[in-house]
Amino acid sequence: MTGTTAWPGVSYPLGATYDGVGTNFALFSEAAGRVELCLFDATRPAGSAASAAEERVALTEVDGYIWHGYLRGVGPGQRYGFRVHGDYDPAAGRRCNPAKLLLDPYAKAIEGDVRWGQPVFGYQFGQPDEPDHTDSAPFVPRCVVANPYFDWGNDRQPRTPYHQSVIYEAHVRGLTRLHPAVPPEQRGTYAGLAHPVVIEHLLDLGVTAVELMPVHQFVSYGFLTERGLSNYWGYNTIGFFSPHNAYSSWGQLGEQVPEFKSMVRALHEAGLEVILDVVYNHTAEGNHLGPTLSFRGIDNANYYRLTEGPDRSHYFDTTGTGNSLLMSSPHVLQLIMDSLRYWVLEMHVDGFRFDLASALARQFHEVDRLSAFFDLVQQDPVVSQAKLIAEPWDVGAGGYQVGNFPPLWTEWNGKYRDAVRDFWRGEPASLPEFASRLTGSADLYDSDNRHPIASINFVTCHDGFTLADLVSYDRKHNDANAEDNADGTDDNRSWNCGVEGPSDDPAVLALRARQERNFLATLLLSQGVPMLLAGDELRRTQRGNNNAYCQDNDTSWLHWPAEATITTEVETNRAGTGPSLDSFVRKLIRLRAEHPVFRRRRFFTGEAGRSRPDHLGDIRWLTPAADEMTESDWAAGFAKSLTVFLNGDAITEPDPRGQRISDDSFLLMFNAAEHDLDFTIPAEEFGDQWLSEIDTGEPQPPPGGPASVKPGDTLTLASRSLRLLRRA
Numbered sequence: 001m002t003g004t005t006a007w008p009g010v011s012y013p014l015g016a017t018y019d020g021v022g023t024n025f026a027l028f029s030e031a032a033g034r035v036e037l038c039l040f041d042a043t044r045p046a047g048s049a050a051s052a053a054e055e056r057v058a059l060t061e062v063d064g065y066i067w068h069g070y071l072r073g074v075g076p077g078q079r080y081g082f083r084v085h086g087d088y089d090p091a092a093g094r095r096c097n098p099a100k101l102l103l104d105p106y107a108k109a110i111e112g113d114v115r116w117g118q119p120v121f122g123y124q125f126g127q128p129d130e131p132d133h134t135d136s137a138p139f140v141p142r143c144v145v146a147n148p149y150f151d152w153g154n155d156r157q158p159r160t161p162y163h164q165s166v167i168y169e170a171h172v173r174g175l176t177r178l179h180p181a182v183p184p185e186q187r188g189t190y191a192g193l194a195h196p197v198v199i200e201h202l203l204d205l206g207v208t209a210v211e212l213m214p215v216h217q218f219v220s221y222g223f224l225t226e227r228g229l230s231n232y233w234g235y236n237t238i239g240f241f242s243p244h245n246a247y248s249s250w251g252q253l254g255e256q257v258p259e260f261k262s263m264v265r266a267l268h269e270a271g272l273e274v275i276l277d278v279v280y281n282h283t284a285e286g287n288h289l290g291p292t293l294s295f296r297g298i299d300n301a302n303y304y305r306l307t308e309g310p311d312r313s314h315y316f317d318t319t320g321t322g323n324s325l326l327m328s329s330p331h332v333l334q335l336i337m338d339s340l341r342y343w344v345l346e347m348h349v350d351g352f353r354f355d356l357a358s359a360l361a362r363q364f365h366e367v368d369r370l371s372a373f374f375d376l377v378q379q380d381p382v383v384s385q386a387k388l389i390a391e392p393w394d395v396g397a398g399g400y401q402v403g404n405f406p407p408l409w410t411e412w413n414g415k416y417r418d419a420v421r422d423f424w425r426g427e428p429a430s431l432p433e434f435a436s437r438l439t440g441s442a443d444l445y446d447s448d449n450r451h452p453i454a455s456i457n458f459v460t461c462h463d464g465f466t467l468a469d470l471v472s473y474d475r476k477h478n479d480a481n482a483e484d485n486a487d488g489t490d491d492n493r494s495w496n497c498g499v500e501g502p503s504d505d506p507a508v509l510a511l512r513a514r515q516e517r518n519f520l521a522t523l524l525l526s527q528g529v530p531m532l533l534a535g536d537e538l539r540r541t542q543r544g545n546n547n548a549y550c551q552d553n554d555t556s557w558l559h560w561p562a563e564a565t566i567t568t569e570v571e572t573n574r575a576g577t578g579p580s581l582d583s584f585v586r587k588l589i590r591l592r593a594e595h596p597v598f599r600r601r602r603f604f605t606g607e608a609g610r611s612r613p614d615h616l617g618d619i620r621w622l623t624p625a626a627d628e629m630t631e632s633d634w635a636a637g638f639a640k641s642l643t644v645f646l647n648g649d650a651i652t653e654p655d656p657r658g659q660r661i662s663d664d665s666f667l668l669m670f671n672a673a674e675h676d677l678d679f680t681i682p683a684e685e686f687g688d689q690w691l692s693e694i695d696t697g698e699p700q701p702p703p704g705g706p707a708s709v710k711p712g713d714t715l716t717l718a719s720r721s722l723r724l725l726r727r728a
Contacts, residue, residue: 006037006069008061014338015106015241016080016145022072023145027082027104028065028331031096031299034085035059035067038101039078040142054137056083076147077253079111080104081137084298088122088131093301093312095292097122101137103238103294105303105335107217108146109254110242114291115139116222122292128313140293141219141238144254148346155265157350158273160208162387162410162453162529163599166589167275168207169461170534171233172215172247177557189249190259194266202272205537205582206589209273211353211389213462215260216276217242219284219293224550227482232552233462235355236284236321238293240339243347264348273350275387276343280325280336281359281394287322288314302329318359318396327362327373336360337376340383351387353412358394358401366398374406384408389456403444410529413441413455420459421470421493423672424518424720429637438644439619440527442603451601455528459519460536464546467536470494471515472501477544480551488547501544514720517584517696518672521722524588525598525668534558537582584699591693591724597648597663605652616685618650624669626682640672641717643679645686648727666693667725671717679723684711687727697721 009024017024025037041053059067081103086096100122103110114120119134176182176192186192193210202210217239220231234244248256264274283303285296295303305316305326315323325332343349354360361371377383392401392411402415416437423434436443440452460467465476474496476488497511516539523530534540535558542548548556561580592598604619621629622643633639648663655661665687671677681690692706697718708728709715717723 006057006059006061006071009068009070011061011063011066011068013106014066015104015108016143018075018145018148022070023074023078024068024070025059025080025104026066026068026106027059027298028302029067029084029086029299030065030302031086031094032065032067032084033087033096034098036083036085036098037069037071038081038083038137039071039074040080040137074145076145078145079142080145081140081142082298090123090129090288090313091311093306095122095296095300097131097133097292097297099131099133099135100292100297101135101140101142102292102297103141104143105239105294105298106241106338107143107239108148108241109144109257110141110217110239110245111144111253112141112245114141114219114222114293116225116291120291120293121289122297123289128289136292141217146254146257150258150261152261152265152348155268155348157348158208158268158271159350160271160273163596163601164593165209165273165529166207166524166592167209167211167456167529167531168202168205168534169211169213169277169458169531171213171462171556172244173232173552174557175534178554179558179560180562181560186249189247190243190256190263191249194263199266199270199272203270205532205586206593207532208271209275209350209387210267211275211277211531213277214279214355215244215247216240216278217244218279221286222291227550229482229550230552231550232556233549235279235549237279237282238284240278240280240335241342261347268348273387274348275351275353275389276349277353277355278340279355280339281354281356282317282319282321282323282325285323287317290322299331302326302331318362318394318399319356320395324359324362327360327371333372333376336373337380337383340377340386341380344382344386349386351389353389353391355391356394356399357390357392357405358399359396361401362394362396378406378408403441407448407450407454410454410456412461412531413437413444413457413528415444416441416455416457416526416528417459417461418493420519420522423640423670424515424522425493425495426640426672426674426720427493431636431639431642432634435621435642435644438522438526439604440600446603452527452603453529453601456531457523457526457528458531458533459523460533461531462533464489465492465494465544466533466540466542467516467519468512468539468541469544469546470519471512472496472499472503472541473544474500475544476546477501478547480545480555481547481549488545492546511720513581513699514696514718516581517699518720518722520581520585521588521694521696521724524585524592525724527598527600527603530592532585537585539581588694595648595663595666596651596661597646597666600651601653616645616647616650618647618652620645620647620686622682624671624677624679626680641677641679642670643682644668644670645682665727667723667727669715669717669723669725671719671721671723673719675719676716677719678714678716681709681711681713681715681725686711689728690725691728692723693726694722694724697723 081101087094173188177188181197214234243260306312419437422430445454606617648665
């Protein structure tokens with residue numbers, strides 16, 4: 001506490017910046033008539049019922065609507081917030097209310113959580129046009145001045161090329177909350193994710209990157225708190241620079257920052273990249289009836305997209321959360337770019353997955369691939385070099401934009417997920433699109449000179465069924481969410497293999513296990529960048545819940561093999577269907593890593609390879625009888641099987657040293673039919689001898705290894721199975 005006025009300080013950088021002697025504070029607000037910096041006694045935690053001692057320091061220096069001041073002697077651990085004095089006129093888009101303590105949009109650390117009730121709302125309940133004058137300080141989180149100094153040692157970003165990447169989507173808390181080998185105090189935290197036993201599992205699988213669900217500071221919805229639930233997924237950001245404090249095992253007074261950095265350093269030492277799922281499309285303040293926690297009270301009209309017309313009290317919402325950030329505002333764009341650069345330069349992360357990325361491209365009404373946001377990312381020397389992954393849709397009109405993002409970006413390929421699910425559940429007329437998705441989705445990405453790596457392929461992700469549930473449920477079972485099972489999608493494209501939910505029927509369990517292997521093999525042998533959902537390798541189930549966003553409990557957490565509470569169904573599957581699924585995943589990832597024919601950097605062309613001038617080309621499509629696929633074969637709605645020849649001698653792109661790449665050649669045989677089917681080995685020009693590498697119908701390799709087959713031989717593929725043969 002200073003007890004004095006602030007020195008003038010500087011207007012840049014925004015936020016609280018400690019220099020070793022004191023801290024500079026800077027806040028943008030065009031709506032403010034006066035701004036007070038509020039300092040709090042370090043002995044009183046945020047969110048406590050008792051009002052902590054508060055000292056208010058007027059920020060009298062203003063440059064370009066940035067209010068700033070420097071306080072000597074104030075350093076790391078200091079709690080603070082802002083009070084902004086200005087007009088409260090919702091119809092005009094103004095919502096300033098100095099009774100509400102506001103979080104710094106640039107806070108590097110945040111302490112505490114929201115205690116829901118009237119004080120956190122800027123208006124009086126039942127009278128939204130009337131301001132509420134209750135002090136919110138005892139009920140809201142507070143910012144913490146963070147120490148920027150950290151010993152990174154020799155930390156280096158792995159910089160794994162996209163075509164060599166295998167992404168593992170995980171939740172910081174859920175990944176280790178039940179891990180028996182992680183110390184109890186570290187479970188569900190950044191330190192837990194960095195524990196050697198967790199890193200060993202990731203390396204053993206062969207993944208190259210972890211994509212973490214939101215770790216920016218977020219708050220839970222009030223209605224979930226009332227139901228005894230919480231915002232587990234975290235798509236409700238309130239601090240775009242601060243690691244979420246509840247994931248810290250070190251405490252909450254700014255220590256989440258060094259703990260997060262330590263996690264990144266440990267993962268980098270193991271060669272693993274860290275990709276963050278970021279939510280820059282909206283904030284946790286919700287719609288016009290939402291709380292006043294930060295942006296709304298600082299400068300509502302400059303941060304949020306408001307409805308047009310004489311009444312600007314409502315928000316233009318393309319996110320389904322109540323608000324959308326104003327992407328035509330230079331201050332919003334600066335906030336996002338400053339945040340991205342901070343996480344790369346100061347926190348050393350390797351990339352970002354942008355939630356509802358289409359909303360970021362809505363500078364005006366339509367989704368615009370030439371919007372200011374994309375321009376800024378393109379020219380930024382830091383952000384443009386990170387991995388940039390778009391979730392290419394939002395909930396607004398015209399929001400589904402798979403295949404339409406600029407060349408610098410990769411995309412979650414929702415069409416891949418849908419096509420692969422349709423094929424393996426036996427949907428008619430699904431073969432042509434399945435073939436396109438298998439080979440990198442050139443129809444989506446080739447026209448503007450993008451490559452197969454533009455497609456982030458996935459069959460499951462956090463949103464929807466897990467892999468075990470995808471083959472165990474026809475319908476969602478979201479009753480635990482207390483929304484009358486009305487939440488979550490009904491378009492699951494799943495198949496329960498004959499029984500809805502848990503089963504002890506050996507035939508059903510065997511079929512489910514085979515379908516799991518089919519999905520995983522397809523994913524990891526497809527062109528593009530594969531993404532696995534954490535726990536799928538352990539047959540994690542959410543018991544049919546396809547929208548577990550509010551389930552911070554046993555439903556969402558990973559059950560590790562040694563955990564006593566692992567479900568009976570998972571144990572039965574693991575014990576009764578051959579080798580464990582995680583060993584199958586390891587084998588597939590290793591196979592992918594060893595053979596560049598499965599991770600080509602260019603699309604297939606059909607042209608002949610240089611060393612085999614036999615017009616085979618780089619890919620050939622064959623019927624199960626080994627005949628060339630014809631237009632009528634592709635058009636047959638009942639077709640559920642084919643053979644794909646991948647020519648390892650026809651990879652045209654060179655390796656990084658300029659040497660031509662050559663690889664083994666493979667036959668991929670797919671049988672999604674309900675019955676066993678005979679496949680003929682193609683003519684001698686394709687290869688003299690073939691060895692089986694993967695057979696999802698026979699998970700246990702035969703004694704002595706697989707026998708070789710030759711042209712003209714017939715192989716019987718079990719119903720709904722996949723076979724991979726390598727040319728000997």
